[in-house]
Amino acid sequence: GAVVSQHPSWVICKSGTSVKIECRSLDFQATTMFWYRQFPKQSLMLMATSNEGSKATYEQGVEKDKFLINHASLTLSTLTVTSAHPEDSSFYICSARVDMGAQPQHFGDGTRLSIL
């Protein structure tokens, strides 16, 4: 149980385009979803927290207009990297949690984004 699916797993696109990444909880309803960014050989850095039906909460230093997050249902959150540039190339990982409190997060497989 507690499977999180992330799509696509790998995307390569030209600079200036927008890229949408989907995160779905397949067998549970996720009140809260999280988006992380991971650089090579580094830890996961939280970008934003997304609650169903409300605006995402972004971490300090993360551009809201650059990384658009939508959490329209209890099973789907999307991250759109707008007008992507090479410096946005990274590994993006989502996670989902059933409800508030100290419940474990369940992670997706991640999306490798490469901007040419």
Add this chain to the structure above:
Amino acid sequence: AQSVSQHNHHVILSEAASLELGCNYSYGGTVNLFWYVQYPGQHLQLLLKYFSGDPLVKGIKGFEAEFIKSKFSFNLRKPSVQWSDTAEYFCAVLNQGGKLIFGQGTELSVKP
């Protein structure tokens, strides 16, 4: 701000050797601590967690971790590693806002 520090960036062991990966956190209040593992090409998986109670926590695949409050530590241990334990290991603490703060990760390579 809370932070998590993992002492070793890369650990190389032979099969059957004992493992201990260090993890220290910077928060003096009630803590919820986790160890996650990321096998090559796979997503992060929960190994074990500590919320309260017995400070020695047993997880999956023979792993255990000990919470030592006085040392702000939550080290991961396994008596005898296998080649299949080769992976990246992340320690994490849940902050008051319900967010996971991850350590830098430790890459474990087990030689057959």
